[in-house]
Amino acid sequence: MRGRDEDTGEFFSPSRSQNRREALEVLALAEKLVALSEPQLAKLPVPEALLPHIRETKRITAHVAHKRQLAFLAKQMRREDEEALERLRDAMDEKGDAARREVAAMHRVEQWRERLLDDGDAALAELLDEYPHADRQRMRQLVRNTLDERKRNKPPHAFRELYRELRAAILGAAEGDADADENSDSEDGSPERD
Known part of the structure; x- marks a missing residue:
């Protein structure tokens, strides 16, 4: 339960639906990162802690294992601060333009x-x-x-x-x-x- 502030009536934390939407956005970002080549990754502001997880996810080709490793990568990405993920999203959007x-x-x-x-x-x-x-x-x-x-x-x-x-x-x-x-x-x- 996320609870409510008795004085203002506001919730203390985001809803489960909001948490799920955010997690799915990070998973989609992880899929895009895994699809990039090494030179493309080198040009992006990817946090150093994530690079080994990205490489490991690329290395695994079995469908179920790849999907599981991708979920693990997304979990590691959610541990990063939101600013780092936002910089990464901006850099990837800029590449498209x-x-x-x-x-x-x-x-x-x-x-x-x-x-x-x-x-x-x-x-x-x-x-x-x-x-x-x-x-x-x-x-x-x-x-x-x-x-x-x-x-x-x-x-x-x-x-x-x-x-x-x-x-x-x-x-x-x-x-x-x-x-x-x-x-x-x-x-x-x-x-x-x-």
Whole structure:
């Protein structure tokens, strides 16, 4: 029984249903952690005490034993403070958003590369209008070399280099825009409060 405060009527502790919901959330988080590779785990703020339990859960492949070890991992995770688990959840959510942004950026670069190879100088002029810091001569040279490689059936060295140059130009502009947005937000003209 969890009991009630006689004066306020509030319960002393969470209900069993609430405890179960929280335990199931931690179990789902444990399943996600076990599904990650070692390099992915290394990038997350996983408490050191949990790493051996995660590795042990990955190692066990028998269904019932794996399920039991996963429940044990979740029990160990519930012993950690809530802040550590929240940091872990945030880092994992951020990975999902970061991966989607990375894929979108990669597609944008590939589209520009194909446009440059198909449309030539017209596409280069549009690219330079949108990303003025890109190197015109270098882009033109890489487009010419890529077309030459294709004609001669050579390995795609210039094709890959063109991708790297475009990526640097496009992502460099995106980072510059993000920095400018941060600066404009902080310089809103309002007086600072002490």
